[in-house]
Amino acid sequence: MILLTIESFLERNQNLKREELDDIIARAKERSLLIDKEYDAFITLNDNLAVESKGILYGVAISVKDNICTKGLRTTAGSRILESYIPPFDATVIEKVKRAGGFIIGKTAMDEFGFGSFSINCAYKIPKNPNDKERVTGGSSGGAAAVTKAADFPHIAIAQSTGGSITAPAAFTGTVGITPTYGRVSRYGLIDYSNSMDKIGTIGKDVFDAALLLQIIQGYDPRDSTSIKLNEESYIDSMNKEIKGFKIAIPKEYYDYNYVDKRVADKIMDSLSKLEELGASFDIISMPMYKYAISAYYIVAISEASTNLARYSGLRYGLQKQLDSSLTFDEYASIIREQGFGEEAKRRIILGTFARMSGYRDAFYLKALKIRKLLIDDYKRVFSRYDAIITPSMPVIAPKIKDALSMEPLKVYGMDIMTVGPNFTGMPTISIPVARVEGMPIGMQIVGDHFNEAKIIRIARNLEKVLNYE
Amino acid sequence: MNEKIGLEIHVRLNTKTKLFCSDHNNIKNAKPNSNTCPVCMGFPGSKPVLNKEAVRYGVMIALALNCSISSKIFFSRKTYFYPDMSKNYQITQYEIPIGREGYLEISNGKRIRIRRVHIEEDPAKILYPTNDLNTSEYLLVDYNRSGMPLSEIVTEPDFSDKEEVREFMDKLISILEHLGVFDAQADAALRADVNVSIENGERVEVKNVSGLENIERAITYEIIRQRSAYRLNGRVERETRHFSEVSGTTTKLRAKEFEEDYGYIFDPDLPIVKLSDELIEKIKSELPELPDKRIERFIRSYKIEKSFASILVNKDKQLADFFEESLKYYNNPESLAKWITTFLLKSLNWHKLRINQTHVKPEVFALLIRSVDENKISDAYAKDLIKIYVDTGKDITDMIKSYNAINKEDIEKIARRYIESNMKAVSEYKKGNIRAIDFIIGSILKETKKRADPKLVKEIVIDLIDKEEASVAQ
Numbered sequence: 022m023i024l025l026t027i028e029s030f031l032e033r034n035q036n037l038k039r040e041e042l043d044d045i046i047a048r049a050k051e052r053s054l055l056i057d058k059e060y061d062a063f064i065t066l067n068d069n070l071a072v073e074s075k076g077i078l079y080g081v082a083i084s085v086k087d088n089i090c091t092k093g094l095r096t097t098a099g100s101r102i103l104e105s106y107i108p109p110f111d112a113t114v115i116e117k118v119k120r121a122g123g124f125i126i127g128k129t130a131m132d133e134f135g136f137g138s139f140s141i142n143c144a145y146k147i148p149k150n151p152n153d154k155e156r157v158t159g160g161s162s163g164g165a166a167a168v169t170k171a172a173d174f175p176h177i178a179i180a181q182s183t184g185g186s187i188t189a190p191a192a193f194t195g196t197v198g199i200t201p202t203y204g205r206v207s208r209y210g211l212i213d214y215s216n217s218m219d220k221i222g223t224i225g226k227d228v229f230d231a232a233l234l235l236q237i238i239q240g241y242d243p244r245d246s247t248s249i250k251l252n253e254e255s256y257i258d259s260m261n262k263e264i265k266g267f268k269i270a271i272p273k274e275y276y277d278y279n280y281v282d283k284r285v286a287d288k289i290m291d292s293l294s295k296l297e298e299l300g301a302s303f304d305i306i307s308m309p310m311y312k313y314a315i316s317a318y319y320i321v322a323i324s325e326a327s328t329n330l331a332r333y334s335g336l337r338y339g340l341q342k343q344l345d346s347s348l349t350f351d352e353y354a355s356i357i358r359e360q361g362f363g364e365e366a367k368r369r370i371i372l373g374t375f376a377r378m379s380g381y382r383d384a385f386y387l388k389a390l391k392i393r394k395l396l397i398d399d400y401k402r403v404f405s406r407y408d409a410i411i412t413p414s415m416p417v418i419a420p421k422i423k424d425a426l427s428m429e430p431l432k433v434y435g436m437d438i439m440t441v442g443p444n445f446t447g448m449p450t451i452s453i454p455v456a457r458v459e460g461m462p463i464g465m466q467i468v469g470d471h472f473n474e475a476k477i478i479r480i481a482r483n484l485e486k487v488l489n490y491e
Numbered sequence: 492m493n494e495k496i497g498l499e500i501h502v503r504l505n506t507k508t509k510l511f512c513s514d515h516n517n518i519k520n521a522k523p524n525s526n527t528c529p530v531c532m533g534f535p536g537s538k539p540v541l542n543k544e545a546v547r548y549g550v551m552i553a554l555a556l557n558c559s560i561s562s563k564i565f566f567s568r569k570t571y572f573y574p575d576m577s578k579n580y581q582i583t584q585y586e587i588p589i590g591r592e593g594y595l596e597i598s599n600g601k602r603i604r605i606r607r608v609h610i611e612e613d614p615a616k617i618l619y620p621t622n623d624l625n626t627s628e629y630l631l632v633d634y635n636r637s638g639m640p641l642s643e644i645v646t647e648p649d650f651s652d653k654e655e656v657r658e659f660m661d662k663l664i665s666i667l668e669h670l671g672v673f674d675a676q677a678d679a680a681l682r683a684d685v686n687v688s689i690e691n692g693e694r695v696e697v698k699n700v701s702g703l704e705n706i707e708r709a710i711t712y713e714i715i716r717q718r719s720a721y722r723l724n725g726r727v728e729r730e731t732r733h734f735s736e737v738s739g740t741t742t743k744l745r746a747k748e749f750e751e752d753y754g755y756i757f758d759p760d761l762p763i764v765k766l767s768d769e770l771i772e773k774i775k776s777e778l779p780e781l782p783d784k785r786i787e788r789f790i791r792s793y794k795i796e797k798s799f800a801s802i803l804v805n806k807d808k809q810l811a812d813f814f815e816e817s818l819k820y821y822n823n824p825e826s827l828a829k830w831i832t833t834f835l836l837k838s839l840n841w842h843k844l845r846i847n848q849t850h851v852k853p854e855v856f857a858l859l860i861r862s863v864d865e866n867k868i869s870d871a872y873a874k875d876l877i878k879i880y881v882d883t884g885k886d887i888t889d890m891i892k893s894y895n896a897i898n899k900e901d902i903e904k905i906a907r908r909y910i911e912s913n914m915k916a917v918s919e920y921k922k923g924n925i926r927a928i929d930f931i932i933g934s935i936l937k938e939t940k941k942r943a944d945p946k947l948v949k950e951i952v953i954d955l956i957d958k959e960e961a962s963v964a965q
Contacts, residue, residue: 090536103535110529112536210536217759245538246762324756328568331579332533336632346628350574377570377754386756 027081028229030175034080042080046070046124049082049174053126060154061146062167065095066127076122078237082176083118084168087128088135089179089221090210091115098212099131099161101144102333102340102361112210113245114179114221114238121237126176129164133363134330135183135214137161138436139425140190142365147422150194152461156419159190162224166190166198169224177234178224183214184318185440187222188452192414192464195454195490198224199231199478202471203447204249206235207242213329215322216247218444228453228482232256235474251472259475260482265300267480269293270407272308280435281416285463288456289413292465292488296411299483303411310392310399311442315434317392318441320376324386327373333361368430397446404470409477412439414452414464443468451481454490462490493690494714496656497648498706501641501682502667503613504548505674510612510640511539511582517677523618523633531612531638533577538760541566545610545640546589546764548672550774552642553590553608555666555781560771561587566758571751574630575614577637583611585755589766595666597658598801604647613639616679623737636678648686648694653710660703661805665782668808675845685734687713692720692727697741700734709734712741785811793824802832809847810836813856820857823864830860834874838881850884859891869944897942899951902935906951909934910959917956928952 037045050070057063064087072079085091088098090108092115097103115125132142140148140163148163150156151170158167162180167190169178180187182200191198200222208219221238225231236257241250271293276286293303334350335341335357342356362370376385403410416438420428443450448471452464465484469477506516512530529537546564553560567585588609594602615637619627644663650656664681667673674680683706685697695717700709712734717727732741780788782804789800789811803811810831817827835856839846859876862868868876868891880887909931910917919927935948 096535098535106535108536109534110536209538212535213760215759217757244540246540246760325759328570328580328754328756331570331572332535332577334572334579336574337532337577338534344629351572354572374570374754377756378752379754382755390757 025175026227026229027175027177027225027233028227030080031077034175035075037080042072045080045174046072046082049124049126049176052172052174053082053084053168056168056171057127060149060151060158060167060171062130062148062158062164062171063127064097064099064130064145064164067094067125069093070124070126072122072124073119074122076120077233078118079122080175081123082126082172082174083123083234084126084129084165084176084178085115086162086165086179086181087131088181088212088214089114090212091125091128094125094128096128096212097144098135099133099144100361100363100366102357103212103338104144104340106339108210110210112221113207113242115210117238117240118179118234123177123237129162129168129178129180131164132161132186133366134212134326135161135181135186136326136365136369138185138189138433139420140164141422141425142363144363149422150419152195153419155421155423156461157193157422157425159193159415159419161186161190162198163190165224166194166196169196169226170194172226177230179221179234179238180224181211181219181221182440182444183218183220184322184444185437187224188414188440188450188464188466189436191224191452192454192462192466193419195462195464196224196226197228197231197454197481197485198222198452199235199474200444200450201235201239201474202249202449204247205251205449205472205474206239207245207248209242209244213325215325216329217325218318218322218447220444220447228260228451228478228485229257231451232260232478232482249472254475256475256478260479262479263300264296264480264483267296267301267408268406269296269301269303269480270306270403270410271303272311272403272410272412273305274308274311275412275439278416278438280432280438281413282418282458284458285413285415285417288458288463289411289465292455292484293411295484295487296480299487301480304407306403306407308399308403308442310396311438313392314396314442314445315437317389317396318437318445319434320385320389321393321445323369323373324377324389325373327370327377330362330366330370333358335361393445396442400442400446400448400468400470404473408469408473409480410468412466412468414439414466418458418461418463439466447471449474449477451477453481453485455484455488456490494651495648495688496650496653496710497686498644498646498650498656499684499686500644500646500660500663502644502673503677503680504545504610504640504642504672505677506542506544506548506640508542508544509638510542510545510610511638514638516639517674518635519678521635523631523635526635527637531577532634539582539758541761541764542640546766547774548640548670549589549608549610549642550766550771551670551672551778552644552667553593554771554775554778555670556590556593556595556605556608556644558590558593558605558608560590560766562767563587563763563765564589565763566761567755568758569753569755571753573614574632575617575637577615577634581612581614582758582761583643584609595659595662597655597662599655601649601655603649603655603659606645606647608642608644610640610642613637613641613679642672648688653707656710657703657707658805660706662782665805665808669779669781669785671779676848685709685713687717689714689717689721689727692717693729693747695727695729696731697734698731698744701736705734705736708739709741712739716741782808789824793818793828795824795828799828799832802836803828806836807845809845813846813851813853816853817857817860820854821861823860826860826864827857830863830873830877831856834877835881838878842881844881849881850886851880855880855886855888855891858888862891869942871945872942897939899947902939902943902948902951903955905935905938906931906948906955910952910955920956928956
């Protein structure tokens with residue numbers, strides 16, 4: 022069968038007959054079941070597929086990362102502690118997708134609460150990379166990327182990133198991921214990991230798909246005080262404009278970093294020539310603050326995470342046990358948390374609690390916040406002269422699952438070198454596949470200044486047209 | 492004796508909605524857990540949205556307590572595990588409160604310094620089946636209260652005794668009521684952590700004491716306990732204690748080295764709030780008349796004594812309002828102030844009621860006092876009526892109107908009758924036993940059903956006996 026792009030599907034979806042729509046839904050359901058069987062990409066499949074309105078997404082299946090609340094549909098954030106949790110409300114992005122005519126196909130696999138770079142810290146199944154089932158999908162939005170890669174029906178994924186969780190799986194699977202500016206998309210209904218960095222974004226098969234869904238889910242929301250009032254931009258309208266005269270910054274530190282696979286760095290450098298052909302120019306620059314980004318990012322992330330996870334104590338929702346009057350509240354909560362959280366969640370709770378304890382708070386948490394400020398200044402300095410920064414999306418190609426499982430935590434954290442900078446400072450990024458190494462896709466990450474999504478989408482779209490990556 | 496007392500006072504702000512969600516704030520008698528939503532229940536994915544009205548209230552309080560106002564404020568997460576905490580962290584203000592370095596002056600001229608004023612969310616309400624933490628096998632949690640806005644007002648340890656504390660608290664509550672930010676009748680409207688230390692002793696904190704009366708009880712108990720601890724051990728340990736309302740005593744919760752570490756971080760869901768000079772000036776210019784100014788005005792405009800004015804205003808704002816309302820019906824400030832601050836207040840205190848919890852109406856009260864002043868009603872009867880009015884809430888208008896104070900001639904007639912039929916008592920009286928005629932006076936009062944003024948009756952009786960003697964002597 023011929024795989025239809027969503028761009029071409031949208032030319033006819035408004036004229037679909039009821040039976041045709043029913044066929045599309047039935048097929049999406051059947052294929053999702055197979056994809057799950059093959060790649061363990063879903064945590065929950067939606068049994069009640071329904072299109073609620075005839076909008077621009079009419080007939081398009083939307084998968085949702087499992088840390089985004091869906092009313093009446095189980096939402097676990099990839100954790101046992103929320104194994105039976107059925108939210109009483111829809112996240113704002115879900116309301117928007119439903120209003121636009123999309124239907125929620127299921128909830129995708131992820132690292133528990135987003136704690137991971139490979140989607141191997143999973144309380145349920147570990148999702149497999151459709152390019153090579155022995156390899157990781159990348160994390161933490163691994164299920165979202167795997168479904169996107171494997172789907173042979175009109176589908177776009179809602180994903181989410183805190184420190185690189187959209188870029189990493191997009192790069193490892195050969196899909197396109199957009200991480201918007203912090204504040205561009207409402208977080209209402211997103212189960213918190215690190216609230217000052219969490220961003221809901223999209224993963225699509227191509228730039229068009231990812232940009233289209235972002236256009237639909239973006240916008241100010243009074244229920245999220247950190248969402249920003251802006252004129253909502255049409256990325257679809259502007260993305261085909263040429264990029265002649267664009268100035269690109271290539272920060273050398275990111276290409277020389279010790280975990281970077283030379284082959285990956287070289288492929289990215291190679292594809293820069295395509296940008297020159299399109300009329301853009303680039304300079305090698307220096308961003309010396311980059312080396313503080315990972316430590317500072319992790320301190321802030323785990324400090325916030327350890328408070329966010331405090332609410333899971335076996336009351337009101339989530340994992341519960343028979344009450345026993347011989348247990349104190351603390352003892353009961355400890356049993357629930359011992360059983361409900363996985364190893365990485367426990368590690369981050371302990372480290373995060375430590376980093377904000379009195380006596381350490383100044384040295385870790387508060388200092389990390391100061392570093393964030395300096396990093397933002399660093400980026401702003403670059404963006405005063407350049408339209409975008411380009412780095413590899415990930416320093417390596419997707420590792421084998423068995424290798425990833427035995428990797429030291431510090432090395433795993435090091436895998437985030439490319440992504441934590443922009444994520445920590447709230448800059449928008451897009452990752453597009455540009456080449457393959459050992460048959461595995463590698464991604465290019467294009468970073469823009471705050472609220473410059475249109476610009477980086479435009480660069481990605483122009484590049485995508487000339488790359489012929491597949 | 493050199494006690495130092497400091498307070499961390501939590502007052503419920505009477506905004507329309509809770510601090511971070513749109514649930515109602517002023518609910519009474521609601522079913523448990525009926526006034527809740529995903530935000531105040533701490534459901535995953537929910538996000539707090541700041542209630543600007545509460546910030547405004549916080550600024551008003553800080554201004555009224557002579558604080559300097561921060562130009563920017565933000566919120567922090569105070570993390571600790573407790574069953575009443577929906578998120579196991581409380582959203583509060585840590586580094587930079589709304590107001591700092593204020594004071595409130597009490598009548599001896601002392602300024603009680605205010606360290607800080609900030610706003611924060613209230614946890615849920617815990618219900619113990621046996622009403623006691625130690626004997627209950629389980630507890631129930633009612634989240635209706637979760638997320639209601641509180642203002643925390645922290646004083647320096649400037650109080651020397653509980654009388655100063657009581658006066659300060661009365662005045663503070665009156666200020667809050669004049670600002671219109673506080674409803675004293677709301678559930679758990681007022682709680683305080685009480686810090687007490689005696690000379691040479693460490694600071695002891697008594698947690699979460701509810702209501703004015705218990706605050707005083709806790710202070711009294713702590714001072715006695717610390718003094719005897721000091722006599723016995725030569726020292727008072729620094730610790731945190733729990734106050735039992737049932738026994739009026741405190742028990743040790745934890746020693747200093749086991750103090751909670753709250754691991755404060757900035758709440759990343761809530762952006763910084765800027766309090767511009769213009770905004771602060773605007774709030775300042777819109778502040779209502781505050782107690783000190785109102786007392787001055789009462790003295791100046793109504794020519795009443797300072798002691799009456801202070802009681803009217805500082806005891807309870809409603810009492811001052813009642814006074815001014817009554818004046819509309821009877822323009823005699825001196826008389827009304829006297830009656831309100833004495834007999835009316837006495838009846839209210841007896842029942843531990845505030846004026847707005849009774850059915851006492853200013854127009855009826857004014858009529859009563861006018862009738863007294865016009866000698867239509869005796870003082871004694873008026874006191875009875877006030878008592879009945881406060882007790883039962885029954886409209887006493889008819890009782891006032893139908894009552895005619897008995898006139899002098901009528902009293903004389905009745906008095907003659909009792910004198911003639913009690914000649915033995917009269918002769919006793921004449922012999923110098925002054926109390927012998929009490930029975931005659933009592934009988935007359937009884938017959939006139941308090942319509943006669945006792946003083947007048949006594950005068951008449953003595954006068955008649957004297958006259959009679961004079962006529963016999965002739």
